[in-house]
Amino acid sequence: MAAGFAGYLEILRARHATRLLAGTLVGRLPNATAAIAIVLFVRAEGGTYSLAGALAAVYGVANAVGQPVLGRLVDLHGQPRVQLPAALAAALAMTAFALTGIEPPVLAGTAVAVAGLFAPPLEGGLRALWPAVLRRDDQVHTAYAMDAVAQEIMFTVGPLLVTLCVSLWSAQAALVVLNVLGVLGALSVVCSPPSRAWRSAPREAHWLGALRSPGLLALLGAFLFVGVALGSITVAAVPYADEHGGDAVYGWLMAALGLGALVGGAVYGARQWSGAPERRLRVLVALLAVCYLPLTLMPGVVAMVLLAALSGVFLAPCIACAFIIVDRHAPAGTVTEAFSWLVTTITVGASVGTGLAGPVVQTGGALWGFALPGAAGAVSLLVLLATGRVLSAPVGRAVVAASSENDPNRAVEPRLSSGDRA
Template sequence: MLSTYRDCLSSPHAKYLFATNLLGRLPQGMAPLAIALYLRSQHLGFGTVGVITALYGLSMAVGGPLLGRAVDKYGQVRVLCWSAIGSGAGFLSLAWSGDGGIGVAAPSAILAGLLSPPLEPSLRALWPSVLRDRRALGAAYALDASLQEVIFMAGPLLVVLVSSLADPTAGLVVTTAAMIAGTLGFVLPEPVQAWRAEPRHPDWAGPLRSGRFRRLLVSMLFVGGSLGALNISSVVYQEHVGNAGMSGILLGVNAAGALLGGLYYGARQWRISPPRQLTLLLAGMAVCYLPMALVPPPVVAGVLVFCAGLFLSPVLACAFTIIGELAPKGTATEAFAWMITAILAGNALGSSSAGWAGQHFGLWASFLVLGIAGIASTLVFAPLLQNTAQPRAGLEAAEETGL
């Protein structure tokens, strides 16, 4: 089973690209906590801290597709380097803002998020030119999705460690250093220097002109919604059972399941098509989330969220593969960036929905949002099964109709 990953990582530059790209993406797991801890150290209220941290996340969601389109147009090196410098300037401006208040902190956070280098979509757009074998390409997507969980586990821990050894300002500085060092390292190899997108159809919509791609994005929006709902529901559940660490346990076992599920998925060769795989994976995740509405005891809840996590990374890896097939020529990086934006937007919607449901109806309703989001993601994507298997040329011709 591990031979698939050996083949993937034995390709020239593969290990180096993974390592530098993940280092540059480490701020995805570090920045929200680093920003919050720094702002609290400046005696800003929790409401203000929440608003500024949200502005950072929303700015990333807006900037991702714009920078992705720039990468498709100008290449990876120029856009990644300049955006890393701009985002780093935003972080450092925040770190040096002192007690300047929200008038200084908010623009700095927006700048840091808006110009966050699109390393994640750039790597995924790069893999087809580095890995010619389709099976190795699928393994790379799965490994990428699994290692993403490591970023979100290791990032906050690193921020806490740095802040405790020095101060919260150091957390922002280390976040900036990781992003710039990883980005500069990533752009050095020849495949990154030489990468160019295919000639694209000149229109403002880019990959969004594909009706099938838009449907996939809506499905991923609901996947993000389930993740956001789990974040809030786990806190509500923690208060329900009276265990101060329960939310962290639930989120941790979900991440562990995602890590293991992604590694297993990428190591196997599947006989069914990626669209059918994704439909089954989405349905499996929904089935695991639905029983949470019964408010099970902690052990059962842990098993359910772990099993849901087993489907999460495969869902993302499979979606990466489908995006590579659906995205119109010359729009690959922007298309991958749109997927990240959809998940971020869904995360915010899921968090707010689960919080509202929990406040007005109780814990069961907060958990029910998880299952509803999972079912919705499956129902939205399922109609693509009859169309996605068309040859690429047929797909591109069909996109002109907006179907």
């Protein structure tokens, strides 16, 4: 454990490393907190749960579309030319949404869609920069783990920051402040020497790219429903919080989800796992679905926060295990693209979940809203069971995650990345 912390300190002492990590985390705050900030703003404006869920879903879908497109543009034109203009466009669109409000809904939806579409792909950019900044493979591997832990901290602190802004000022101010911070974070990254000097290597791929792998398609089908579970909790927690103390309770519930994922990911990543990752993933997804069920009990605030933390414990292990399977099934030369598709699929699923949860909560209240994540987790497990042969089939190339021919950095198994939930 001490050796691990020493490795983190060694990385942070590397030139530009702290600036890049901090700038990326701050720059991703608007994206990481968008669903929560949008829901709180819509409710403050007197909008319905259905409208709040729909707008959050619009943002998520637009973000899922924009990330691979902007990532391709970064590869073609470099980071500064794409990341900063994108951050400015996203911030201006979200500020327009905050100033004009939710009427008319078409205008509000357009502003939210533009904000999601132009959210800069800072996380992928940081992972591309680590090899140039750290040089040594062992440091790069440690940096990936540190980056993942930092993201979980962001997803824990982010909801509290949103509710703090709402408490001190307003939901409108929270949207503006978070997006100003996002632009400053992106500016810090793209003005750094590593970002300005970075250029992508030439890359050639089949027109379907990673999606020509049946195993990858099966995995994406399962994780679509993991995303649905995540998105539905965001909306289901709102009526519970309204009845038990308001926005502060909502922030604590969302922070507890991130904290649970942080703890679960840290424990999962602390040991080496044997056996086929496909089989292990089925067990982890089953546990994830089971841990969502106690949320339907809706006890007092303290107990509910603990249950929210429990519901997040198996999320990070599921995603970390999925990254190994992605590496095993991605066609040669498409691992980065395959990882992007997994992130996009979870994002789309979360958007669908927020859109579904709005009408469900409107009709049946928080109880039925909290039943939705467990149901989505069960469907994810069924998909994994139904596609077991496809996922377990030989890939046709002997590749392990620690030394993939598709990964020039020879990255070890990602420990946790629910920051990649976005």
